Amino acid sequence: MKFPVKQDKTWYATNSNLSYGPTFGGRYDLHTFNGTVNTNSFGKFFPLNGSAKFGHSYDMQGVHADDINNGNLNVIELEVYKVTLRKPWRSHDNWDTKEFERLKGAILAFTPIPDLSISKVRVAMIGPVGAGKSSFFNTIDSIFHERITWRACSSSAEHSVTAGYVPYTIRPNSGGSPNFILCDMPGLEESVGPDVNDCCHILDGHIQDFHLFNQEKELTPKADKSKVEPTKNRIHCVIFVLDATTLDTVSEKVIEKMKQFQRLMNEREIPQLIVLTKIDKICNDVERDFSFTYKSWAVEEHVKKASQLLGLSQTKVFPVKNYKEETKLDNNVNILALLALSRILESVEDYMLNLLDRQVFGQIDLKKNQATPL
Numbered sequence: 530m531k532f533p534v535k536q537d538k539t540w541y542a543t544n545s546n547l548s549y550g551p552t553f554g555g556r557y558d559l560h561t562f563n564g565t566v567n568t569n570s571f572g573k574f575f576p577l578n579g580s581a582k583f584g585h586s587y588d589m590q591g592v593h594a595d596d597i598n599n600g601n602l603n604v605i606e607l608e609v610y611k612v613t614l615r616k617p618w619r620s621h622d623n624w625d626t627k628e629f630e631r632l633k634g635a636i637l638a639f640t641p642i643p644d645l646s647i648s649k650v651r652v653a654m655i656g657p658v659g660a661g662k663s664s665f666f667n668t669i670d671s672i673f674h675e676r677i678t679w680r681a682c683s684s685s686a687e688h689s690v691t692a693g694y695v696p697y698t699i700r701p702n703s704g705g706s707p708n709f710i711l712c713d714m715p716g717l718e719e720s721v722g723p724d725v726n727d728c729c730h731i732l733d734g735h736i737q738d739f740h741l742f743n744q745e746k747e748l749t750p751k752a753d754k755s756k757v758e759p760t761k762n763r764i765h766c767v768i769f770v771l772d773a774t775t776l777d778t779v780s781e782k783v784i785e786k787m788k789q790f791q792r793l794m795n796e797r798e799i800p801q802l803i804v805l806t807k808i809d810k811i812c813n814d815v816e817r818d819f820s821f822t823y824k825s826w827a828v829e830e831h832v833k834k835a836s837q838l839l840g841l842s843q844t845k846v847f848p849v850k851n852y853k854e855e856t857k858l859d860n861n862v863n864i865l866a867l868l869a870l871s872r873i874l875e876s877v878e879d880y881m882l883n884l885l886d887r888q889v890f891g892q893i894d895l896k897k898n899q900a901t902p903l
């Protein structure tokens with residue numbers, strides 16, 4: 530059984546005295562023994578000379594001392610464990626509202642490099658069916674809207690709920706609009722959903738916004754290239770959205786598809802990151818308090834798995850919890866999502882700096898709408 534120390538009694542959690550055995554609580558909720566205790570005359574157990582008066586400093590949640598020790602303190606063995614808090618696997622100490630405002634402000638201040646003729650950067654969300662792509666957009670949108678929003682349709686289904694290529698612009702309550710667009714699309718499946726050919730079109734901006742994918746049959750002919758503006762629609766960063774609870778069961782074919790997509794991104798030097806969703810389902814401590822995420826062993830283990838799955842470094846994996854059935858925003862959930870988004874925009878900045886170099890050295894001319902700049 531596990532009993533939490535009462536919030537206002539944490540000062541009394543343990544009681545250190547050189548001549549005492551393990552002792553807990555202000556009025557000795559549990560005082561095991563004092564001095565030396567010898568076994569009883571038959572040498573079978575140790576009659577401890579302490580006391581158990583639980584309830585002062587520990588919340589016993591309705592359990593009485595007698596339920597635990599049968600009304601005596603006779604023990605055959607007494608095991609004491611020292612629990613050492615490990616260092617977080619990723620350092621981030623600040624989870625207050627000030628930090629939230631700082632992250633939000635930095636994201637709102639993000640602007641594309643002027644010389645590249647990019648008005649808003651495009652971030653594509655790619656991943657298996659039901660991984661939480663649409664929900665990740667809804668989470669980011671909710672943060673900037675200061676209320677839970679459901680603009681992108683999200684639910685669980687056999688095939689992808691999202692049917693088309695949908696670029697979402699965020700319009701905060703405060704007015705203005707951040708300079709990025711999150712592009713949602715159907716989930717990847719073994720034989721339906723976006724394929725390598727589609728991915729190529731998406732990355733290069735050769736797909737019309739709101740293009741509908743036909744899920745069951747041969748894909749409909751691609752959008753009329755004359756109607757799209759490659760420079761405007763080109764993708765500047767890809768986030769692979771993966772469900773932490775299904776990392777072990779993603780089909781080999783879908784993994785292979787993502788790897789083929791990655792080759793296209795690598796050719797174009799498009800940055801790739803992973804947003805790892807549903808962390809509330811893999812660790813109870815995290816579900817209770819999302820600021821525990823970077824200390825959770827379970828989350829760390831899943832971050833490692835996700836990084837191995839796509840061969841990306843662990844520093845590029847961002848665990849998040851998407852809003853699902855909540856009615857109110859949670860500061861820690863917001864911070865996790867904004868930490869991911871900040872890193873995404875930093876990667877876009879690196880990519881833009883590379884583009885700028887290429888332009889300066891005359892390798893590309895973005896104004897001529899070159900499809901594959903790198």
Ligand SMILES: Nc1nc2c(ncn2[C@@H]2O[C@H](COP(=O)(O)OP(=O)(O)OP(=O)(O)O)[C@@H](O)[C@H]2O)c(=O)[nH]1
Nearest residue numbers: 659660661662663664683684689690691716807851
């Ligand atoms: N518990 C929990 N559920 C989540 C989370 N993210 C998404 N979900 C749920 O997972 C289901 C699928 O989420 P979607 O956002 O529709 O996933 P998607 O990747 O857009 O799916 P498709 O468009 O069908 O490919 C929905 O029921 C969501 O509410 C999360 O972080 N935690």
Ligand SMILES: [Mg+2]
Nearest residue numbers: 662663690691
């Ligand atoms: Mg979706």
